[in-house]
Structure formats: C-alpha cells, structure tokens
Amino acid sequence: MSEDNKNKKSGRPEPPKPDSRNLVLMVVLLISMLVMFWNMKDFGAPKSVEAGYTDLTAALNENKVKSLKYDTGAGIITYQLNSGDTLYRTEAIDLLASEVINQAAQKNIPTSLTNSTDIMTTVLNLASFILPLVFFFFILRMFTKSMSAKGGGIMGLGKSTAKLYEKSTGVTFKDVAAQEEAKESLTEIVDFLHNPQKYAAIGARLPKGALLVGPPGTGKTLLAKAVAGEADVPFFSQSGSAFVEMFVGMGAARVRDIFKEAEAKAPCIIFIDEIDAIGKSRESGGLPGGNDEREQTLNQLLAEMDGFDSQKGIVILAATNRPEVLDKALLRPGRFDRRIIVDAPDLRGREAILKVHSKDVKMGDDVNLNELAKSTPGAVGADLANIINEGALRAVKNGRQFVKQEDLMEAIEVVIAGQQKKDRIMSPKEKRIVSFHEIGHALVAALQKNTDPVVKITIIPRTMGSLGYTMQVPMEDKYLMSKEEILQEITILLGGRAAEEVEFGSITTGASNDIERATAMARRMVSMYGMSDAFGMMALESNTNVYLDGRPVSNVSPETQTRLDQEVAMIIKDCHATARRLLEDNQELLVKASEKLLEKETLTGAELVEIIRAFKGEDFMKSSDEDAAHHSAGEGIRPTEPDAGLLAPQVQEVPEAQQDTLLPAPEVQEVPIAQQDIVLPAPDTEQPTDTIE
Known part of the structure; x- marks a missing residue:
C-alpha cells in the first residue's frame, strides 16, 4: 500500500508538497547573499585613492612605498605608502609595468601579482545590481497576490470583505425564540427561495429586501442567519461600516463586488448589519459639501438594488436600530419592501428565550424559568443570555456541578446593579x-x-x-x-x-x-x-x-x-x-x-x-x-x-x-x-x- 493511501485511510494529513516558488525564492536569496559577501570582501580595507603613474615612480625613487600589488588582468597597480594605510590605484602601462615591478623587487618592496578577468568583473557588477531588484520584485509580487486573494491590501481595496457562509450558517428558526411575528414575515422569503415557481405562477415577485428594526440585543443578526439557514442558500454577511474606506470610491467598489459575487451564487442572501453607517440621509443640513465617500457608497447600493432581477433569488436583509436616519430612497418599495420590527420580548417570549439559552447548561431541579422571566421585564435576548451565563459562572465559583435558582436570581442583580461591594464601609x-x-x-x-x-x-x-x-x-x-x-x-x-x-x-x-x-x-x-x-x-x-x-x-x-x-x-x-x-x-x-x-x-x-x-x-x-x-x-x-x-x-x-x-x-x-x-x-x-x- 502506498504512503498516500495509508495517510488517507488513517486520517492523517498528507505532507505538504514542496512549492516551486519557495525553491526559486531560496535560490535568489542565496545568490543575493553571495553577491553581497563578494562586494563586502574588501570591507574594512584601507580606502583606495586614484594616483598618477608619475606619483608611483616618484614614491619608488624616494623609498616611500610600503607594498605593491599588480592585477595583470585588470591592468591596475595598487600600492601603499609607509606613512599611512591609504591605498593608491594607478592604471598600469604594459611596457612600464615591468620596470615598476623590477624596481620594487630591487628595493625589497613586498610585491604580489594577481590575474582577474574583465568578464568576471562585469558579471559580478551586473549581478550585484540586478539580483537585488529581482529579489524585491519577486517578494512584492508574492505579497500583492496574497493580499489580493484575501481581499485586502492595495490590490484588494475594491474587493468585498463580506463573510460568506457557503453551506449553512448553523442557525435555524428553532434557535430564535420570542420573535414569532418577525419569523412569520421572513418565512415567505424562505419559501420563495425554496419554491420560486409557485410564486411565479401567480405573478408574484420576491421582495428585494427586508429591513430588521429594533433595539440592540433583540436578535436581528440571529434572525438573518436563521433565514439563510432555513433556506439553505449562501449567506453574505457584511457590516455597513466595512464598505467605507479612506480612499474615495472604495465603498462603491465593494458594493459592486458583493453584488457581483451574489449573482454568481444566486439564490443567496446578502445581510448588511448596521446599515445606518452607509444609509444615512443624504441631506447635508443646509451646509455645503458632505461625506462624498459615504454618499457614493449609498448611491451605488441604491443602483445595485434597482439593477438586479428579483427572479434570480437574491434577497437583501439589513439591520438597524436607527431607522429614522435612513435615506428615504433606501426605504421605498422595490428596495427594502418590508420593515420587520424585532422588539423586546414579552413574558412568554422571555421564558422561551431562557429555555433556548439554558438548554446546554446543567440546571438544578429548583430552577423556575417562568419566575426568572417574570423577574426580567424589559430584558432582550442578549440580556437573558448574559444572565444565564452569569448564573452558570456563579455556580462554578461556588463549586457546584449545576445551576440553582439562587444563582440565576443573583445573576439578575449582578447584571443590573453589579457585585456586592464588600470593601465599602459606611459610618x-x-x-x-x-x-x-x-x-x-x-x-x-x-x-x-x-x-x-x-x-x-x-x-x-x-x-x-x-x-x-x-x-x-x-x-x-x-x-x-x-x-x-x-x-x-x-x-x-x-x-x-x-x-x-x-x-x-x-x-x-x-x-x-x-x-x-x-x-x-x-x-x-x-x-x-x-x-x-x-x-x-x-x-x-x-x-x-x-x-x-x-x-x-x-x-x-x-x-x-x-x-x-x-x-x-x-x-x-x-x-x-x-x-x-x-x-x-x-x-x-x-x-x-x-x-x-x-x-x-x-x-x-x-x-x-x-x-x-x-x-x-x-x-x-x-x-x-x-x-x-x-x-x-x-x-x-x-x-x-x-x-x-x-x-x-x-x-x-x-x-x-x-x-x-x-x-x-x-x-x-x-x-x-x-x-x-x-x-x-x-x-x-x-x-x-x-x-x-
């Protein structure tokens, strides 16, 4: 049995295959390092100064030369004087170079001969200039590709950053309690996505959008995910503020991109949370100018919602707790056809929400969720979830394996008034x-x-x-x-x-x-x-x-x-x-x-x-x-x-x-x-x- 088959049957991940791009990168990096070391081989050596041929012969005649080096390939004589460490370079003349070498030998001046070729010098000079450019270009190319694939960076500013749930959001209407009216309004959208022909036969069209309105914590985002989970269609989730960038026009580009992706995956649902970030009224209050970037983004959103065919099965859901600031053009029929109120739950609703949040928590026999619901009038789903969690934390703190009624009652008090302040001593x-x-x-x-x-x-x-x-x-x-x-x-x-x-x-x-x-x-x-x-x-x-x-x-x-x-x-x-x-x-x-x-x-x-x-x-x-x-x-x-x-x-x-x-x-x-x-x-x-x- 091959190693690949063994890995597949045993469930072990296959070893990663070598990436040719990484190999090329390593080779380029190695060559660059070699060139760098070659250029640095004389690092720390004395500074080289150009000198004339007469200066060299005069120094020889006066016995001032300390050492001498002759590169026959390059035709360069370098020498050093007794009085310092400075190197002097002189272009050698073939007929006279031998005389200089003989004169230095007669005066017992240390002399060395080298032979470098012009081709090698030229190649190394070119390599030291070209290879660093190739290296940085390669790194920049890989970086821009990576950023573009993730929708970020300079190359991805116009790309949508929406989170896409391809198969399922993992949430259905069973996970949403106390919002029966809202679920009833959204059920038609789910049914239309499942059976569009039933509505097309009578001439009905799918609502293009639904606006979820209500206080914070009432479950607007949860309802949107439940619609996608019930319909079993792709779900694009995006925050309104994520459309706006520091560069003008990027918000509009992201709106175009998310609708383009949605058309490719239709039927699907696009959810824009806190839409008031881009959907505020375009009135400038009598003042000149305004936020051009936000207005361009809003205009593009209006155009896209008008432009797509509702028969394709694309539904726009949006959530806000500031409906009064939204632009009137955004709220008209044909864009957001429905306004669904997601309000604070009543007594029965609170009890149902408590049941949902407590189903995975070990509860004691004395727990009475009805009494807890009566004790929390005005609470929304997020508050009730927090109370259940605080009660569970208190039970763990007290070393119990399950939550008692007193834990939940104390949790209500902690959420509203805070912990007991034992260190405050009053007179x-x-x-x-x-x-x-x-x-x-x-x-x-x-x-x-x-x-x-x-x-x-x-x-x-x-x-x-x-x-x-x-x-x-x-x-x-x-x-x-x-x-x-x-x-x-x-x-x-x-x-x-x-x-x-x-x-x-x-x-x-x-x-x-x-x-x-x-x-x-x-x-x-x-x-x-x-x-x-x-x-x-x-x-x-x-x-x-x-x-x-x-x-x-x-x-x-x-x-x-x-x-x-x-x-x-x-x-x-x-x-x-x-x-x-x-x-x-x-x-x-x-x-x-x-x-x-x-x-x-x-x-x-x-x-x-x-x-x-x-x-x-x-x-x-x-x-x-x-x-x-x-x-x-x-x-x-x-x-x-x-x-x-x-x-x-x-x-x-x-x-x-x-x-x-x-x-x-x-x-x-x-x-x-x-x-x-x-x-x-x-x-x-x-x-x-x-x-x-």
Missing part, C-alpha cells in the same frame, strides 16, 4: 440615613394603591455606585400607563428624600438620581403625553432615536419652555408633598421598618408586608401579601425593570455616598410600526437606579 450615621431612604421608597409604594409590589429592600452597596436599592416587580407586562400611575411612580421616587426630611429634618445628596428621573418623568407627562391641564394635548417635545434612548428635542419657543418648566416643577412639588404626608402619617411604621432593615441589611417583600400588617392590621395589603409571598420566599426576586421597553441594565452613579438604587421600570418607547402607532410609554425606566417596577 453608622450614613447607614441609618440610607436605611430610612430606602424604606421611604418602599413604604410610599406599599401605602399607595395599584402600585407594583415591593419584593426586596437592601442597603448593601453595589459596585455600580449604589449604596442600596428598593425593588418592585410588575405582576404582568405593561404597555400603557395612566396619568395616576405615572404620578404614583414620581411619588415613589421622591419617597426617599421625604423620609430623610421626616426623620432627620435635613436632606442629603442621595436623592440626586431620584430627582433626575422624577423630573424627566414629569416632563414627559407634560411635553409628550398631553397629561397637563396647562397645555393639554400639545406636543412640546419629540423623541429621537427611539430604539437608542435618544434625548427629547424641544419644539417650542423659549417662553413656552419657561411655562413647561413651571408646570414640571408644580408636579414634582405636589408628588413630594404626597410622599411626605404618607410618611408623616406613618412615621412610627417608618422608624420600625428602617430599624429592621438596619439590623438585617436586606428585607424581602413578605417581611415588609408583615411589618406593615403589625401596624395596619391583618386585612391591610391583602393582595400585596399574596404578591410578596409569590415573589419572595427566602432570597426573593432580583431587580429588573417592567416590560414594554428597552432594558438598560446599569445603575446610574449618584455623586455622593448616600446613593440609593430604586430600580426602575424600563421606558416604554414609542415604536414606529406602520408609520408610528403611538404607544404611551411607561415613565423613565432606562436606568435601574431606584425601583424595579
């Missing part, structure tokens, strides 16, 4: 202030009707800057909030400051984040939700970048802006008065609950209910007791935000030590579906700092 006075502050939030929430149940209060510092926080978890997903509910949320946010005033008669910097969020919430009530008698249903501000928590833009005059500020201040003042009145009427309860929190450092919702019942009676907060018992047995549910918006798992830092973290409900953004169905947002929920609603 007893500050600790007491933080305790009253947090109980103030919790009691104001518990003493009002129709508020989300409190499930945890803690004064243990966290690494994201908080010295304590109060958690509220909604019993169900929320998509709308009434004016009364928003006012209650503002009152809860101001409960911490009110508790400090009632107990200590002074205030601290710990409420800075509460005030910021309460002010933003009240401002949206007046300027965006039409919940003010002073302005009525008048839009004073407009929201931008709804999927990226953009800042509101004012649409009014300075005079109206002043009235808006006054109206907001009045709402804040009324809510603060309500919070203070509630705590003054229950000051004994405030002190009792704060002392209990100071003693235990953490209270669950059930424990808070028991403390309140001791003062209010058995029938008080019956429903809250059921909620707390459901949510918080032992460790309880960790902080998250209510649904209907983008979860931003980060705690804003309050500049002073007395910072609380009343973890909020995430803001319900206005979702632009079908030219904007207005969804009334839940008040401020992006920064989990003081309450989880």
